[in-house]
Amino acid sequence: MNTFLQQLITGISIGSIYALLAVGYALVFSVFNFSNFGFGATMMFGAFAAYYVILGLKLPLFVSILLGMAAAGIVSMMFELVIYRPMRKKNVMRIYLMIAGLGINIFAPNFMLQIVGGAVKGFPSDWARVTMTVGSVNITRSDVLALVMSIALLTLLWAFLYKTRVGLGIRASAFDTRTAALMGINVNVVASAVFIFSGAAAGVAGCFYGMKYSVYPAMGAVATKGFIASTVGGLGSLGGAVVAGLLLGFLETMIASYISTTYRDLFAYALLVIVLIFLPGGLMGRQVHDKI
């Protein structure tokens, strides 16, 4: 029972990282109908930004996470501005946007490899590593922080989408950007907002992944798990992304603990394929109403 509880908590904390990533994919997909595969790179830059803020500027952990988040948001917006926007203007097929994203995802880690080297870096926060014991369960502070910040960020995102004017513009654009434009909504503003928000989510995910494991140029590979979660949840569905992200984290952890860690990734991809075969719309993406 205690191992179960222990694994449940680990599962939720890794799941909340997946959920943040999945929401980022869902947000971009819901408006622009493509998956931003540059997301892993965004996440990695966010983690490195926080890493160097702590080491170089000696700022507290929380501030460094916020700065990592801001850096990732800006990087994400730059990808949109420099790569995706010119392509969208030319009305290219969505698949080319995704190929460009794959390009980013290969370019970015190699770029970082040249600059900082490939060494695996421990996240420089002793505070985050401290383990608390609740009953017979051990919880690391970073796990708690990951969960709390994910909830806070998702709530903020929800409030932004449902309580602000630009949020309304995003939701309208999620149905159709051309009709939204007829209403006076500038799709470029929507794009910037969507990429900043999803990038920030990736940045936070990167920080927590870095705390849980480590910071290194190829760490963005884990964003694939977010992509799987967003697909399983239903492409473009924010609720589905959160649910599937948590579910994936939970199931993976259970499999790693009760079966074998080697089956963990195998499982995630098997889940993806099975869901695509039997529920191509994902758990929550069958109706267009389920889009944000």
Next chain:
Amino acid sequence: MAESPLLAVKDLEVFYGGIQAIHGISLEIKKGEMVAVIGANGAGKSTLLNTIAGDKSYQKGSITFEGEPLPGRAYQFAEKGICLVPEGRRIFVNLTVYDNLLVGAYTVRKKEKIKERLEEVYDLFPRLKEREKQMGGTLSGGEQQMLAVGRAMMAGPKLMMLDEPSMGLAPVIIDEMFDKFKKINSKYGTTMIIVEQNAQLALDTANRAYVMSVGKFIMEGDSQELIHDPKVQEAYLGFK
């Protein structure tokens, strides 16, 4: 001196890739007018409206609104006062009725103005108020058309363009709908262009009309005169 037109289109040519859809069209519409454009399927009616609304780019000719050239980007048209109620309505099915109306007022910054317009819309279409919290996608065809018109009203347009508003609606609802158009026109002075395949309906509603065929205007004039024109009767009103 004659009043300058609200909308002036001159020698307009519009292409889809290499295919020409509009072959040199000119029209002038004065403030407060209600004008119909009739013509068969594929004549280019939607293309014309979409171009004026900024949803489609044009290749030749000129369009001026209130004496000024049209803005450069699609999203800037609503703010200028040009609103399209598009063919097929294009309701935001993922948003509530209320949010759909709010999106219509996206360019309106004053909260009081939005509230005021909302009341006007609910006044004209009480059904929308009843369905306020429902998702746009759950409405019936008639209700969706009301919502599309209400959404356009929210922007407080100077020019409202309606693309086949009768399409797919029951006859009773169509009559009701066209009465509302007249009301909007007379009450708020909104200039209107109504595009219809249902020529009888359009000519009965509008003061003036253009007859369009294969990307050109082949006739224009007073609606009542056109209704009695044998050529129009044969080609568009189903008379033999």
